[in-house]
Amino acid sequence: xxxxxxxLHQSQIEIxxxxxxxxxxxxxxxxxxxxxxxxxxxxxxxxxxKIRSYQDTIQNLCNSAEYQRLxxxxxxxxxxxxxxxxxxxxxxxxxxxxxSDIAGKAFQINFPGxxxxxxxxxxxxxxxxxxxxxxxxxxxxxxxxxxPWFLSDIDWFAGLKNNTQAHDLGMEGGYCILGTDEMLFxxxxxNGEEHIFDFNTMQEMTIGSVLSSKVETAFWDxxxxxxxxxxxxxxxxxxxxxxxxxxxxxxxLFRLADFYKAKLVVSIPDMSYEKTFINLFDHLxxxxxxxxxxxxxxxxxxxxxxxxxxxxxxxxxxxxVETAIFHRRDPEFLNLFYECRSKYLNDYMKRHLTQNRDxxxxxxxxxxxxxxxxxxxxxxxxxxxxxxxxxxxxIEKSRRIHKGSVRIHSMLFPxxxxxxxxxxxxxxxxxxxxxxxx
Numbered sequence: 001x002x003x004x005x006x007x008l009h010q011s012q013i014e015i016x017x018x019x020x021x022x023x024x025x026x027x028x029x030x031x032x033x034x035x036x037x038x039x040x041x042x043x044x045x046x047x048x049x050k051i052r053s054y055q056d057t058i059q060n061l062c063n064s065a066e067y068q069r070l071x072x073x074x075x076x077x078x079x080x081x082x083x084x085x086x087x088x089x090x091x092x093x094x095x096x097x098x099x100s101d102i103a104g105k106a107f108q109i110n111f112p113g114x115x116x117x118x119x120x121x122x123x124x125x126x127x128x129x130x131x132x133x134x135x136x137x138x139x140x141x142x143x144x145x146x147x148p149w150f151l152s153d154i155d156w157f158a159g160l161k162n163n164t165q166a167h168d169l170g171m172e173g174g175y176c177i178l179g180t181d182e183m184l185f186x187x188x189x190x191n192g193e194e195h196i197f198d199f200n201t202m203q204e205m206t207i208g209s210v211l212s213s214k215v216e217t218a219f220w221d222x223x224x225x226x227x228x229x230x231x232x233x234x235x236x237x238x239x240x241x242x243x244x245x246x247x248x249x250x251x252x253l254f255r256l257a258d259f260y261k262a263k264l265v266v267s268i269p270d271m272s273y274e275k276t277f278i279n280l281f282d283h284l285x286x287x288x289x290x291x292x293x294x295x296x297x298x299x300x301x302x303x304x305x306x307x308x309x310x311x312x313x314x315x316x317x318x319x320x321v322e323t324a325i326f327h328r329r330d331p332e333f334l335n336l337f338y339e340c341r342s343k344y345l346n347d348y349m350k351r352h353l354t355q356n357r358d359x360x361x362x363x364x365x366x367x368x369x370x371x372x373x374x375x376x377x378x379x380x381x382x383x384x385x386x387x388x389x390x391x392x393x394x395i396e397k398s399r400r401i402h403k404g405s406v407r408i409h410s411m412l413f414p415x416x417x418x419x420x421x422x423x424x425x426x427x428x429x430x431x432x433x434x435x436x437x438x
Contacts, residue, residue, distance in 0.1 A: 002030045004131060004148060007123050011038045018121040020131075028147040030414035031423050032389050035126045061098060070095050125150045126392050129412055150389060150412040157409070160260065169262035170374025173386040174326075175249040177268060177303040179426040179433075181205075184236040187222070189229045195222065199273075200426075220280055220360075227283050233292050237299045242310060243425040244434040245388075245415045250307075253386050254314040256411065257321045262384060264323045265373040266311050270304045271328035272363040279360050301329070326373055333377070340376040341369045344401045364394075371398040375406040385410045388424070 005026040008018055020026055061067055074091040122130040129150035151157055160169075183199040196205045202219040223230070242250075250266070257264040277296050281289055304327050315323050326333055345365060371394075374380040385395050389412045399408045415424035419432035 002032065002036055003027050004123055007036055007038065008121070011121075013038060013121050018123075024146050025131075025148055028414070029417055030148070030389075031417045031427075032125075032414055035389075035392075037124050039122055039124045039130065067095070067098060070098075123148075125389055125412065126396075128152055128392060128396060129410055130154060147414060147416075150392075150410075150414075152410045157411075168378075168380055168382070169260050170265070170378060170380030170383040171253065171257045171260065171262040171386060172265045172267060172371050172373050172383060173249065173253045174267040174269070174370075175246040175307070176200075176426065177246075177270065177300075177307055178239075178273060179243065179245075180428065181430045181433075182237065182239045183299065185219070186234045186236060187226075188231045188233070189226060190231050191229070197222070199276075223280055224283065230284065230288065233281075233284075233288065235292070235295055235299060237303075239303060240306070242306065242436045244436060245425040246307075247310070247436045248415065249386075249388065250310055250314055252413070254318045254321055254323075256384070256386055257323075258318045260384065261320075263374055263378055263380065264321050265377065266307075266323060266325050267370045267373060268304050268307050268325065268327040269366060269370070270300050271334065272366040273300055274328065275363040275366070276360065279363070304329070324373075324377060326370070336376055337369070337373065340372075341365070344369070344372075344405075367394045368397045368401065371395055371408050372402050372406055375402070381406050383408045387412055388426075389414050 003026065004020055005015070008015060008020070008026075015026070070091055074088060074095070077088050077091065124130050129152045131148035131150050178200055180198055180200045184205065185197045185199060187195045187197065189195070197203065197219040198205050199219075204218055204222070253264060253266060256262070274297065277293070281292060284292070308325055308327070311323070311325055315321070324333065326337065328334060371383060371385040374383050383406060385391075385398075385408055387395065387410070392410070392412060395408065395410050395412075402408065415426070417423065418425045418428035418434060420428050423432075425433045
């Protein structure tokens with residue numbers, strides 16, 4: 001667990017020496033294990049200083065009498081259920097406009113003399129993306145600015161905000177439809193033993209918790225070692241709603257695609273899950289494998305349908321966003337993906353092996369190539385990948401694979417801690433997951 005404030009403190013850097021001003025941003029708890037570094041920003045100091053100046057200006061605005069008056073009036077209305085929504089909307093619009101007027105000027109501030117070369121500090125993740133308050137880039141959507149965002153190529157985003165770069169933009173993202181403790185495989189052996197494995201972590205489980213072993217191949221190894229001793233296999237999967245993390249991921253995609261006027265691909269990696277399943281169980285006798293495969297696909301399609309239904313809801317909420325949904329039951333889009341993917345993987349696969357087993361490797365390559373889907377489908381040469389921090393390694397591989405054909409920029413965010421206070425909902429046991437109730 002980390003906060004930006006703690007990282008700065010541990011590095012003995014004063015907040016005033018960094019790009020950070022927002023207290024909510026500084027104290028957001030990021031349930032990510034490692035990968036944070038403190039970087040001295042020299043090459044693009046001008047942009048960072050504009051961000052710092054903008055943050056100070058916003059703080060001055062919030063302290064102004066007019067802003068305080070509007071905020072107080074709005075707060076009083078929100079405490080009165082009988083007040084009309086039109087008045088609340090009017091006040092919100094005035095507050096947004098006050099901030100937007102400043103946001104429009106944020107990257108047009110001139111800095112005199114040597115100040116523009118003064119180095120400042122920023123916290124980076126995996127040495128590739130830097131954490132800022134997203135408000136400087138997209139404006140005043142409060143739901144987007146309560147936590148850090150880790151953006152690659154800040155100057156590119158800054159230019160985009162001020163229309164200094166004219167691009168047809170694509171955007172890609174989506175959530176993994178199966179998190180930890182959401183699909184369990186109960187394997188019964190002929191000797192009466194029962195073993196439970198989690199499909200997300202690939203680890204053996206006890207009741208309610210993942211075992212301490214971190215060997216990702218534990219599930220596969222167990223099946224291979226006991227394939228002649230397996231009597232039957234059952235699947236436990238009763239997930240029927242989104243976690244707050246999953247809702248957040250979809251909402252951010254549409255909100256940002258709407259802001260940037262980008263064409264959006266929402267990716268559902270169900271085809272990759274099926275490859276992983278086949279890799280696990282294709283050595284079983286047909287009388288075991290075939291009904292198990294059928295049941296697995298029933299669960300998979302049900303989970304995929306939940307994502308599709310929510311995507312359709314967001315499409316109605318953001319009708320200006322041109323949206324395509326990528327999943328295994330759309331053969332035309334799927335075939336296009338594999339046709340385009342093959343052109344870029346052939347050379348890459350000759351030089352790199354991410355895993356030794358073909359099925360597992362191919363599923364990973366799906367993930368690596370998905371950020372390029374707007375390029376495959378619409379020919380977009382500039383793509384923004386919106387995703388959680390943990391996806392950074394696969395995004396970087398995608399960037400390298402497609403280098404020279406398309407530029408993939410990333411907007412990454414840390415997710416909130418789950419009920420266990422340590423991990424996001426994706427990695428939490430089901431008793432600690434937070435779900436959307438609407």
